[in-house]
Amino acid sequence: MTPPESAATRTLPSASGRSAIAAADICAVIVTYAPEPDLLTQVLDSVQPQVGHVVVFDNGSPGMDVAAGLSGREAVSVVASVSNVGLAAALNRAIERARALGFGHVLLMDQDSVLDAGMVATLAQALATLSQQGPVAAVGPQFVDARSGRPAPFVRMGFPLNDKDYGGPGQTVSCDFLITSGSLIPLTMLDRVGGMDEALFIDNIDMDWCFRAKAAGLALYGVCDAQMHHRIGEQLRASRVKRDGVVVHKPFRLYYIMRNRVLLYPRASTPRVWVAQDLPRLVLKLIGNGLFIAPRWIRLRFMCRGLWDGVRGRSGPMPTP
Incomplete structure (x- = not known):
């Protein structure tokens, strides 16, 4: 129908x-x-x-x-x-x-x-x-x-x-x-x-x-x-919370995902409603990847680095570790 x-x-x-x-x-x-x-x-x-x-x-x-x-x-x-x-x-x-x-x-x-x-x-x-x-x-x-x-x-x-x-x-x-x-x-x-x-x-x-x-x-x-x-992401894992599953990205992609969302927050073209609902999503992604998806420490490190570079306004390719 x-x-x-x-x-x-x-x-x-x-x-x-x-x-x-x-x-x-x-x-x-x-x-x-x-x-x-x-x-x-x-x-x-x-x-x-x-x-x-x-x-x-x-x-x-x-x-x-x-x-x-x-x-x-x-x-x-x-x-x-x-x-x-x-x-x-x-x-x-x-x-x-x-x-x-x-x-x-x-x-x-x-x-x-x-x-x-x-x-x-x-x-x-x-x-x-x-x-x-x-x-x-x-x-x-x-x-x-x-x-x-x-x-x-x-x-x-x-x-x-x-x-x-x-x-x-x-x-x-x-x-x-x-x-x-x-x-x-x-x-x-x-x-x-x-x-x-x-x-x-x-x-x-x-x-x-x-x-x-x-x-x-x-x-x-x-x-x-x-x-x-x-295909979105490198893997798709089953989830009891999300009907469509959880998309899993490689650690280096998590750097850009975290950094770029922070870079978008202050832009005039970015809707405030998106910022308001994305901030909790950012926290959930940080917790979910840092606690439940291996390699946890590496994923957490890439995400935190991305957040820090986003706050500093750093753009372009990810700096070489």
């Missing part, structure tokens, strides 16, 4: 008579770092038929020649970095390449996101339709966790808890946040909002961009009929 509609969740009208965004005007952007070759092949096989071109930015993968591995693919450009410049900078450089190639829209993707058939066309039609009602910064798919098989909700911020909306067939959901992977963004909106914040390096980059887009009066929508399979 289709869930009831609300002001934030609604069914799109028929596409008849509405201008569409051609696949030929969409360039997919994929950032890689030590990708699994077989999985990257699946990702490219899923996206190439749906877009006009693919730009792969390899972020200094150690011991791998990603460009050589993709040399036989048509309509794929590889930008190879000699070092890891961070996710934000990699996305910005790849978007610049898409712009130079003459594309008007970019589809941002992670190296482990496998698209369902027709996902991009569904996003493009939704973007064209929704843009007639007001400026739309981005639309994104509903992703299914590749490990648990559970769909992820779209989020609207609230206090003390967020409103999580799973939507239903044929519906779009007005939301406050879209993950990077799967987001379809017009380059004109990147001009208005700005690019990804390279000072953050990795983690919370998509959150910061969405905050800036919303602060600029632009809308974000999740499109329920557009779907992909995706």
Whole structure:
């Protein structure tokens, strides 16, 4: 049964008579770092038929020649970095390449996101339709966790808890946040909002961009009929508290997760309601990782270091220990 509609969740009208965004005007952007070759092949096989071109930015993968591995693919450009410049900078450089190639829209993707058939066309039609009602910064798919098989909700911020909306067939959901992977963004909106914040390096980059887009009066929508399979974090552990499980990150990622949220707190574009509800989440993450997930001391040390650097306003790549 289709869930009831609300002001934030609604069914799109028929596409008849509405201008569409051609696949030929969409360039997919994929950032890689030590990708699994077989999985990257699946990702490219899923996206190439749906877009006009693919730009792969390899972020200094150690011991791998990603460009050589993709040399036989048509309509794929590889930008190879000699070092890891961070996710934000990699996305910005790849978007610049898409712009130079003459594309008007970019589809941002992670190296482990496998698209369902027709996902991009569904996003493009939704973007064209929704843009007639007001400026739309981005639309994104509903992703299914590749490990648990559970769909992820779209989020609207609230206090003390967020409103999580799973939507239903044929519906779009007005939301406050879209993950990077799967987001379809017009380059004109990147001009208005700005690019990804390279000072953050990795983690919370998509959150910061969405905050800036919303602060600029632009809308974000999740499109329920557009779907992909995706992974968040390195592991997903079962939990009695969280239905969808607990995402487990590597210790070095915890440094950025902790530091960057602190860096976002004072920014004018960051909603105060998010800060209010994120502070308790920060404490819970600190306790949960420091007490219950091995190696506890290492995880705690990385998190505390990130918090300290965040308080000091330190950004960029994590300093070498």
